[in-house]
Each structure stands twice: as structure tokens, then as C-alpha cells.
Amino acid sequence: MPFCQYLGHGIGLRPVHYREVIEGRPPIGWLEIISENFMVAGGNPRRVLRDVRGNYPVAMHGVSLSLGSTDPLVLAYLDELAALADDVEPAWISDHLCWSSLGGHTVHDLWPLPYTEEALNHVAARVARVQDRLGRQIQIENVSSYLTYRHSTLTEWDFLAELAERADCGILLDVNNVYVSAHNHGFDPRTFVDAMPRGRVGQIHLAGHQHDGALFLDTHDHPVCDEVWDLYRDTVRRCGRVSTLIEWDDEIPALGRLLEESRRAMGVEAEAIATPREASLRAP
Numbered sequence: 495m496p497f498c499q500y501l502g503h504g505i506g507l508r509p510v511h512y513r514e515v516i517e518g519r520p521p522i523g524w525l526e527i528i529s530e531n532f533m534v535a536g537g538n539p540r541r542v543l544r545d546v547r548g549n550y551p552v553a554m555h556g557v558s559l560s561l562g563s564t565d566p567l568v569l570a571y572l573d574e575l576a577a578l579a580d581d582v583e584p585a586w587i588s589d590h591l592c593w594s595s596l597g598g599h600t601v602h603d604l605w606p607l608p609y610t611e612e613a614l615n616h617v618a619a620r621v622a623r624v625q626d627r628l629g630r631q632i633q634i635e636n637v638s639s640y641l642t643y644r645h646s647t648l649t650e651w652d653f654l655a656e657l658a659e660r661a662d663c664g665i666l667l668d669v670n671n672v673y674v675s676a677h678n679h680g681f682d683p684r685t686f687v688d689a690m691p692r693g694r695v696g697q698i699h700l701a702g703h704q705h706d707g708a709l710f711l712d713t714h715d716h717p718v719c720d721e722v723w724d725l726y727r728d729t730v731r732r733c734g735r736v737s738t739l740i741e742w743d744d745e746i747p748a749l750g751r752l753l754e755e756s757r758r759a760m761g762v763e764a765e766a767i768a769t770p771r772e773a774s775l776r777a778p
Contacts, residue, residue, distance in 0.1 A: 497633070497664040497696035498586050501551050501737040503756045503763075507543075511749045516545045520753060524585060526739050529556040532582075533574045540581075547582055553697070553737075554584040555666075560600070561620050561634070562593035562607040572627045579628060585737075586696060588633040588666045591617070591654060608643035609653040614660070621661035633664035633696050636686075638671040638703075638712035640678055650675070651689035664696035667733070669726050670718070670741075674703050674710040687729050695733045700726060700759060701741035715744035717755060723762055730766035738763065 502523030507515065514520065525546060532539050546552065558571060579587060592604040607613050625631055636654055648656075658665050667690060676683035702716025718726075718740070730736070740755045 497631075497694050498737075500735050501585060503760050504551075504553070504737065504739045505752050505756055506555075506739065506741055506743065507546060507552075508743070508746055510746055511752075512542050514749045515550075516542065519549055520749065522550060522753070522756070524551040524553060524737065526553045526555050527582075529554045529575060529578060529587070530558055533578055535577075543582065551585045552582055553739075554579060554582065554587045555635075556587070556589040557602075557604070558594070558600070559589040559624060560593050560595040561589065561591065561617050561624075562605075562613065563595045564616075565595045565598065567620060567623060569627075572624065576628050579630070586633055586664070587628065587630065588635055588664075588697065590635045590637050591657070592637045604637045606637060606639040606641070606643075606650075607653075609646040609648040609650055611647065614648070614653055614656060618657055618660040621657070621663050625661070625663065631663050633666040634658070634661075635666035635668050635699065636671050636675075637668075638674040638678075638710075640709060640711075642679055649681075649689075651686040655689055655691050655694070658691060658694040663694075665690060665694045666697045666699065667695050667729065667736075668699040668701070669729055670699065670701040670703060670722050671712055673722050673725055674712050677710045683725050684728055687725065687732055690729075690733060692733050695736050698726070698729060698733075698736050698738040699741050700738060700755075713744060714741050718758075723758070726759070727762050727766045730763050731770060735763060735767065 504522060504524035504526055507525040507527050532543050590604050594604055672683045672686045700718045701714045702718055704711045704713045738759050742752055
């Protein structure tokens with residue numbers, strides 16, 4: 495059984511598209527919001543969100559839980575997140591497998607963890623506390639990374655899969671992040687995808703990235719590249735139909751162009767379902 499309901503293909507809700515989404519009601523399966531942008535109880539963002547929520551399923555995606563940090567969880571933040579969830583009734587809530595705070599100071603970067611048994615126990619306990627406070631399961635996203643830790647004893651994919659089991663949470667599999675990290679660290683991205691427990695992957699992210707010398711950078715300002723589409727195809731063959739989002743957060747195109755990218759994801763998904771991986775490997 496899938497971790498959560500299948501909503502088809504969605505896009506991120508961004509201010510540049512508010513009016514078109516509300517007035518035009520384009521054919522979008524669902525919309526994802528950045529939770530922190532809507533935590534103020536009043537004002538235009540919440541008015542927009544109420545209008546949007548009346549017509550579309552909405553998922554909440556956060557960037558501030560800092561699940562890997564040794565700082566205490568910020569209870570005031572969790573209270574605000576819970577209040578927003580009570581108001582929105584989201585399809586699901588997600589955040590990242592990372593740390594972004596230390597000694598009470600928070601940054602906007604999503605730093606990777608050392609993949610050790612100690613870190614796994616620490617993060618699993620924190621995810622469990624978050625889920626207890628929210629009264630629901632959450633999904634945890636793999637981040638793109640540009641460094642590794644010498645004392646890691648687990649692979650990132652084994653860490654994430656085991657975290658989902660121990661904390662009884664879902665996985666938001668960012669296929670672009672898998673591809674970026676695989677290039678940066680020299681592993682096969684399909685090894686990561688093949689390690690994902692089918693029943694735990696509740697959402698997929700697709701995005702564009704840039705090249706900076708030897709590194710790939712997760713920038714969300716380009717169309718999805720052919721290699722990531724290929725990896726997405728393999729992901730669907732591994733995990734089945736999973737609600738999929740096109741992330742485009744900088745140099746945001748017109749809504750029509752964004753929907754074209756989402757329709758392409760629909761086509762790749764349909765092709766992957768129609769052609770199982772085993773059959774594609776046998777083809778000449």
C-alpha cells in the first residue's frame with residue numbers, strides 16, 4: 495500500500511501565479527506551499543491560501559524543522575505549524591533530512607548529516623516527537639549535498655530508508671537531488687532509487703539544476719534535464735504512481751510553461767507504468 499493518497503501531478507504555489515490559479519482554476523492535481531510563508535494567521539497569503547484550498551488539495555512543505563540539529567526542537571514553531579495544518583487540512587506535511595541550526599542560530603542552508611547509527615537514532619526520535627505534536631505522519635526529503643563526512647558508516651539511501659521504518663514516517667523522494675548528489679559524490683543514482691521502500695515513498699520532487707565547474711547545484715531555476723527524466727522513469731517503475739511535483743523557485747516561468755513541465759511528468763509516468771523496468775532492460 496502507498497504511504498498516502500495519490501493526487502497526480504502538482505506544482506508549487508508561488509505569488510507570481512496567485513491570480514491565475516485562483517481566477518483561472520487551471521487543471522492542476524494539487525499544489526504545494528512553503529509552510530513558513532503562510533504561518534502568519536492573517537493577511538493576503540492566508541486569504542489566497544483559503545481561496546486555493548477551496549479548489550485544490552494542498553500539501554505543506556517546510557524548511558525549518560532542522561531535524562538533524564542537536565538544538566532542541568523549537569516548540570513555538572511546531573505550534574505554528576500545527577495551527578496552519580489545522581486550518582489548511584493538508585494532504586500531507588514534509589520537511590528535509592538535514593540540519594540548519596546550531597547554538598540557537600538558524601541559516602537558510604540545508605546541510606547534510608553524517609550517516610551514522612548515532613545520527614539515525616537522534617533523527618528518528620526527533621521525527622517521532624514532531625509527529626506526536628502534529629498528530630500525523632510527515633514525509634522526509636533527501637537533500638542535495640556537496641560534501642560528505644569521513645566518519646559516515648551508512649549510505650544516504652540506507653539511512654533514509656531505515657529512518658522511515660524506525661520513525662514510521664514517509665519519504666519525499668527528490669529525484670533531482672538524488673541525481674545532483676550522485677554526480678557530486680560519484681555514486682549510481684539508481685542505487686539510491688532501488689533502495690527506497692515502495693510503501694514509504696509518498697511524494698516525488700522534480701526540478702532543474704545548474705553546473706558549477708565540477709559540481710552540480712540544486713537551483714530550481716531550469717527545466718528538468720533529460721537525465722533526471724530518465725531517473726524519474728526508473729523511480730516510477732520502482733515505486734509505482736506517486737504524487738509528483740515540479741519545483742521551480744527561481745527564474746519562475748509563466749504558469750503555462752510550468753504546466754507543460756507537469757504534463758511531461760504525467761507522460762513519463764504513464765510510459766513507465768506501461769513499460770515495466772524488466773521489459774525496458776530486455777529491449778534492444
